[in-house]
Structures are given as structure tokens and as C-alpha cells.
Amino acid sequence: MNIKNNILSIWGFLSLVIFTNAQIQKDDVLFTVENTPVLASEFLRVYNKNLDLVIDESQKDVDEYLKLFINFKLKLIEARALEYDKNPKYIKELESYKKQLAKNYLTDHKVTDQLVKEAYERISYDVKASHILVKIPQNEKDTVNAYTTILELRERLLNEDFESVKKEVHNGTTIIAEDLGYFSGFKMVYAFENVAYTTAIGEVSMPFRTSFGYHVIKIFDKRKSKGEVTVGHIMISKNSKDSLIKPEIRIQKIYKLIEQGEDFESLARQFSDDKNSARNGGKLSPFKSGQLRSIEFEDLAFSLTEIEEISKPFKTDFGWHIVKLYGKKPLASFEDMKFDLRAKVRRDKRSKLINTSLLNTLKRNYNIQKTNHELAYFKSIINDEFFKRSWTIPSGLDTNKNFLKIGNKQFTYKDFADFLYKSHQKGIAKKPVDELIEEQYNTFLNSRLLAFHEENLEYENTEFAEILNEYREGLLLFDLMEAKIWNAVKLDTVGLQTYFKSHKANYMWQERIDAVVATSTKEKDINTVKKMLENGDDLEDIKTKLNQNDSQNVIFTSDIMNAEHQALPKDFNFKEGLSKVYFYNNAYHVINVKHILPETEKTLEESKGKVIIDFQDEVETTWLKKLEDTYKVVVNKDVLAKVKSQIKNN
Secondary structure (H helix, E strand, C coil), X not given: CHHHHHHHHHCCCCXXXXXXXXXXXXXXXXXXXXXEXXXXXXXXXXXXXXXXXXXXXXXXXXXXHHHHHHHHHHXXXXXXXXXXXXXXXXXXXXXXXXXXXXXXXXXXXXXXHHHXXXXXXXXXXXXXXXXXXXXCCCCCCCCHHHHHHHHHHHXXXXXXXXXXXXXXXXXXXXXXXXXXXXXXCXXXXXXXXXXXXXXXXXXECCCEECCCEEEEEEEEEEEECCCEEEEEEEEEECCCCCCCCCHHHHHHHHHHHHHCCCCHHHHHHHHCCCHHHHCCCCECCCEECCCCCCHXXXXXXXXXXXXXXXXXXXEECCEEEEEEEEEEECCCCHHHHXXXXXXXXXXXXXXXXXXXXXXXXXXXXXXXXXXXXXXXXHHHCCXXXXXXXXXXXXXXXXXXXXXXXXXXXXXXXXXXXXXXXHHHHHCCCCXXXXXXXXXXXXHHHHHHHHHHHHHCHHHHCHHHHHHHHHHHHHHHHHHHHHHHHHHHHHHCHHHHHHHHHHCHXXXXXXXXXXXXXXXXXXXXXXXXXXXXXXXXXXXXXXHHHHCCCCCCCCEEEEEEECCCCCXXXXXXXXXXXXXXXXXXXXXXXXXXXXXXXXXXXXXXXXXXXXXXXXXXXXXXXXXXXXXXHHCCEEECHHHHHHHHHHHHHC
């Protein structure tokens, strides 16, 4: 699915950019494919939207980009000709995406914005609290005893220590008393969060209800959030390729060098197995609590207090680490976080507030036609069997009689009767019939309102329509390319082998060396290593002699290395034997080249990934030529000139 999403995002097709210019008319046709028009406005929108994503400068050229766009449309014509748009899998996936996309539009943005601001205020600090819960069974209507109990417990908390009350009343079933520690926004149900954040330090809240029962909360402290931390690390992978030493021993030797005053960043560049951060002296991007995959690493990073403080070696699932603290800063700004917070709010129970506001808006906007006598009829057919899950729809029901109309959508007596039947099968606690029917009608109306709104989004919201169509086309493109190119190439083993044989020169191993690199911050020690190697001394003897008395003066790296290897200087000349002493990365090095591995041809297996990609490109180029011969493309040169003029002037 990640590959598919990447393909779709390449074509942009996820945000709307509107361009207005008198030069281009709304109905100007830029080109046709098999007499199917493609408007200049669509081309301009896509071109400008993807401009910042284009790496190849040649693709910013209008003519070059037009070729890409025409190829895209040719592929779409072919996909529809082959009826990929009628494939059940395609239809299902498109419908799933449509529903997911619609969630962003089935909302009240004003209320959403208010809740997002509230959420940011709450994640800005943590609350330390304890609570007592008197549990209430889900369908229990008589809650007087539970409320009386929670009031009594609150009174005790006002006058007694929480731990004392907890020891006496907590039974783990009907009454739960627990210390919650520190928590932040979104960590508790919304009703609980509301009370926690509006109760002052040292105070006990009034009783309140959640889906679990009645609660009271005692607030002990409120503190600012941890914010984010910036650290660097030296990592020795648990699967380190170094054949000379175990990872845990190697990390201890590196730590010894740090204790002896050697530079953390230089050591990271030389020895860290995290190649991405090693290039930057081990420094990582800033992160927040909960953002990393390793809890051990995160906890250690946040535990450091002094800038440039360096941790002792510690182990995670990834290997061994030494961490250095570079900085800590508070929570990111609201502007930086509001997008993520908006998504969280929509997933949270507080979204009910948004839904209520949206429904009220829809009720005002859509023409809803109903009469009260319809409800009176349904009240008359409800009996005790309804609450026993044995109710049936009366045989005399006029199924075609109009019950409710939303816009142009008509609902019949049967629609509401079926809704009642499904509801009663789920089990409903006995209540007055009038109350029951009013509740069921409101639920029915609300669900049909939202469904009607969703069904018509494509016609009511231009932005939604654009994004949906772009995904629709992107999905077709993916399915076509998967069938005609990617999977076809993978299955064409003969074709792949033929292509590889005719392009062997493109797949070569660079010249490499089998070498050992000795590293030290002390020139004297490296010169000693060099002299001992010249004398033919055993490597283990050298290590023992130079690293005595629990000191780590020299560290060795053994590997098969190309010219880009991090342990080698940029100007290193591949030559068998012992090198001169080099100074780089703030340390001295001597390299013992045991063997030179000359440039050689890779086997198909060794280069298969790159060969497949290149073969796919060749197959696609040939295929596109066939599409060009099959489907007639006509470009309107006058409109193209206007497009170029508009782009130039923007």
C-alpha cells in the first residue's frame, strides 16, 4: 500500500490549487486524446501544484511536462479501454478512499478549530492526579446509590489522605481507586480530561459521569510538557559487520575514548553504524516523547539534563548506544501542531460536539419534509415485545408510504420500520414509547442526513470533487502499471536475463579493498601501530600492547571498503600494504590494505534490483510508443501558447 500511495502522490493529486487568469478560459481545451478533451485549466493546476516537487529541472519546461501529462492521459485511456475501472477490487478501494476522504469534509470547521485550540492548551502541560470510580453497569438506570457513594467518598478525600482512602475502599470491581501519575491531553476520555484540566491543584472535583460510572478526581500537580529533545548518538549495531570485536565490547572501547577526552562527534563519524547520523557527527533530528520506536532510547534521552551531557553505553533492540544531549525545548507552537491535533480531535470522542454542530447546519441547509402523524403511527405499533427482541414489523404496514424527505431523497415507512427492527435486535432498555420513538427518529434522521451529505459531497464541494477524481485516476494508473509493467517485468525472467546480458557494463562492482583501519587521537600511538605492523606483529598483540591498564588508545575497524567508506580519507589511494599516517575527523589513522578487489561485473542476482528498474523503464518506453500509435492526440497550439504565457507571468 505504501508503494501505491507513493505513486499517487507523485502525480500530486491530493490538494487543490486554483489559478485565475483572463488568458485562459474555463472551457479552453489544451489537447484531446481520442476526441476526449483535456482542459488547459486542469493542466495548469497540476503543473503548478507539482512544481515544487520536481527535482529534474527539465520537467519544469512546459513542453516536457506536457509530454508527461499526455503520457498520463494515454495510460488512463488505455486503463478504461481495458475496463480496469470496472474491476471489483478497484471499485472497492476507490469507495473506501472516498469514505475516508469524506471524513475531512463531514465536519463543522468552527467547532473543530475551537476544540483544536483547547487540545493544544491541554497538551501544553501534564496533570498529576488520582481518582476514585464507582462503576455503573452499562444498562443500569438507577444510579442514586452510586451517586450517593461517590459523594461520600469525595467528602472523605476532602478530609483524608488519598492513600488511606484507597486502601480502605478499593476492591478492583465496583470501586476503583488509583494513582494516575502524570497525563496529558488525549490520554483520558474527554469527560474525564475536562474535569482534570479544570480542577485546581490540591482540590477534589465534584462527582461526574463517564461511560464507566461516577468519578471524583484529586489534582496533585500540573507541570509543563516535556517538549522535545535533540540528541546525538553513537550506535554499534547488534548485527555489526566488524569481525574483530563484539558490539558490547566495541561500544565500551569507544566510551573509554570519550572518557579520555576524545571528541564525541569525530568518534560518531568514524565508528557509528547509524550511517545517516554519523555523517552529521551522530546528531539526530529533534523528537518528542512517544515519537521513537525505542522506549529505552527515548527515556534515556529525556533523562539527560545538562547540555553536552553524555550517557554511559546502554542497549536497545537495535544495538548499543552512547547519547549526547544537545538541547531541549518546549512544546512546538500551535501553528506547527494544529494539523496533527485536528486529526486527533476528529478521532476522539470530542468529535461528537463537531457532529452535533454539523447536523444542526445540515438541518438548516437541506429541505427536510416530515409530519408528526407519521411518528404517531409508529408509536402505536410498539409493544413490550420490542424490548424483548421479539418484535416484528406489522404485516399491514404501508411500505411505500412517504415518511421523510431530505432534499430529493425520499424515505418510506419501510425504511424507518427496518431501522426500528435492526435497533431492537441490538437490545434497548425499556422506556416510555414516546421517548423511544423520538430517540429512534432523531438517530434515523441524523444518520440519513450525514449519508445524504456524503453522497452529494462530490456535487456540493469543488475541492472534494477534485481530490476524489485525482485519486480515481491515480488508482487506475497504479493498477495499469502494476499489470502491464511492474508485474510483467518481474515474471519475464527470459527478458530480464537478455536485458542484463546486453547491458552488463552498467552493473559493476567498484574497486574495493579488504583492509584494517587503526584510529587514535594520539599521533604517537598510531606511529607505534604502523611500526609494529611493518615489523609483522600480530594484530591482537598490537591491540593488547596499545590498550593497557583499561585504557582505549587505539581502535581498529575491519571491513571490505569502497572509496566512499566512512573509515577512509577522501584522498586515499588504493594500494596493497601499509599506508602513510592520515589525519582526518580529528584523529590519526593508518590503513593496512590486505587485498585489492578489482572492478568486476556483478552477477544478475547481485544487481537484480537495479536491473529490474532499468528493464521496466525500457519496457514502458516501448509500450508508450504503442499507445501513441493507438490513440490519437491533438494539441491545440493556440491554447498551449496561452498556457505558456500564463506560466511565464505567474
